[in-house]
Amino acid sequence: MSAKNMKGALGGVLSNVTAEFFKEKQRAAAQKRDELTRGQIVYLVRRKSDNEIIKDAAYEVMTAAYMKTSENGTLPANARQIMYVARDLVLAKIGKCWEKSSYFTQTLLPDFVSDFPQRTAGWDVVYDARGHLVEPHVKNELGLGTIEVRSYVDSWSAVKDELDDLEIDIDELYPTCGPKNRYKFALFIEKEGFGPLLARAKIAERFDIAIFSSKGMPTTATRQLVNALSRAGVTILMVHDFDISGLGIAHTLSHNTRRYTFRVKPKVIDLGLRLGDVKAMNLQSEPVQINNNPSERLRRYGATQEEQDFLVVLDRQHWSRSGRRVELNAMLPAQFVAWLERKLVEAGVEKVVPDEKTFVAAWRRARLIAHVKESLEMLKAASEKYPPIPPDDLESRVREQLAADPALAWDEVLALCNWDDPDESE
Numbered sequence: 001m002s003a004k005n006m007k008g009a010l011g012g013v014l015s016n017v018t019a020e021f022f023k024e025k026q027r028a029a030a031q032k033r034d035e036l037t038r039g040q041i042v043y044l045v046r047r048k049s050d051n052e053i054i055k056d057a058a059y060e061v062m063t064a065a066y067m068k069t070s071e072n073g074t075l076p077a078n079a080r081q082i083m084y085v086a087r088d089l090v091l092a093k094i095g096k097c098w099e100k101s102s103y104f105t106q107t108l109l110p111d112f113v114s115d116f117p118q119r120t121a122g123w124d125v126v127y128d129a130r131g132h133l134v135e136p137h138v139k140n141e142l143g144l145g146t147i148e149v150r151s152y153v154d155s156w157s158a159v160k161d162e163l164d165d166l167e168i169d170i171d172e173l174y175p176t177c178g179p180k181n182r183y184k185f186a187l188f189i190e191k192e193g194f195g196p197l198l199a200r201a202k203i204a205e206r207f208d209i210a211i212f213s214s215k216g217m218p219t220t221a222t223r224q225l226v227n228a229l230s231r232a233g234v235t236i237l238m239v240h241d242f243d244i245s246g247l248g249i250a251h252t253l254s255h256n257t258r259r260y261t262f263r264v265k266p267k268v269i270d271l272g273l274r275l276g277d278v279k280a281m282n283l284q285s286e287p288v289q290i291n292n293n294p295s296e297r298l299r300r301y302g303a304t305q306e307e308q309d310f311l312v313v314l315d316r317q318h319w320s321r322s323g324r325r326v327e328l329n330a331m332l333p334a335q336f337v338a339w340l341e342r343k344l345v346e347a348g349v350e351k352v353v354p355d356e357k358t359f360v361a362a363w364r365r366a367r368l369i370a371h372v373k374e375s376l377e378m379l380k381a382a383s384e385k386y387p388p389i390p391p392d393d394l395e396s397r398v399r400e401q402l403a404a405d406p407a408l409a410w411d412e413v414l415a416l417c418n419w420d421d422p423d424e425s426e
Helices: 003-030 038-045 050-069 079-094 101-115 146-158 195-200 203-207 220-231 244-252 275-281 295-300 305-311 333-346 356-385 394-404 410-417
Strands: 132-134 141-143 185-189 209-213 235-239 268-272 286-289 312-315 318-325
Touching: 050 079, 050 101, 079 101, 141 146, 146 195, 185 220, 195 203, 195 209, 195 333, 203 209, 203 333, 220 235, 235 333, 244 295, 244 318, 268 333, 275 305, 275 333, 295 305, 305 312, 305 318, 394 410
Parallel strands: 185 209, 185 235, 235 268
Antiparallel strands: 132 141, 286 318, 312 318
């Protein structure tokens, strides 16, 4: 390329890059405004992409979104619930937002925490469980979510290190298995992740209600459980997102399908979300793409015409492949708990009180446990005064038993074998 042609090409590039800058300068001069700031010049010369604009807006509202979700730092803030609050603020600020919620929860929010470590040092951002851990022998199982893992790790230090002061625990609760004498209602939530919040609010304990959940459509095993609970007289209370899938899940939980037929008609009460809840709490919706016309399905699911009009966007009275949905996560934690408590009361959930025969049996058992505990305290005092002496070859005996039956735990061996003290065996 000749020098002349190169000069012309460079001139064209510079003209294109600085055209907006010079136009703004002319407008500023005409209006007798001050000189443009350095930031304005940089912005005009290098226009920001949509993602950069959205990120800047998200960063500006992030602190406010976290504080609102966490009730000013008094509660753990679920990442997805922070996203809902932030999205509303970003839309009000710039009129557009991220398309996928995962971009906020997995990118924008973690990046903000990383970029501002001092500002977010006291933040308690939690994520839903995405797996499970099962301990050997003791049958403990936990979901691998932020709060579950934190509580599990904290529990390690709660175990006493004083080996000479190990307590003998007796369960004071009346032994039950299943709903009899324990619960008359079971709460089904269409998604996992609400467990820690429900545990903190003591929903199961305060309402004597069983809680179970799943991801997506109820499995055959879930419906088998619903069938068994219904036969036992348990009422199933259903909580779900207000969208086509949520209404479908509620319908499937109480109706026969090609794969499963209920032996008894289950008593299922739909607590919501429904459109009335969305309006009453002014919850924000999000757009969704719909691949197949859902009109017939929505009618079968029991959606009102107003709910159908909300969920499916019509273009000149024709289906436009677009719609709206409102997730349970659109509610703030305290708001969700208050809404659920109100729904449970309206559904008639109450504390369980057994019959007189069970009362008498439980009372006798409670008195027996009290006497046993008194005896244990006396035995413990005697043991502290005259501590029993274990066999010299205790470890080798345990190892021998473990080799014979590897499925045992070391403490199970001690409980099963009950070897005598050397002095007592003479």
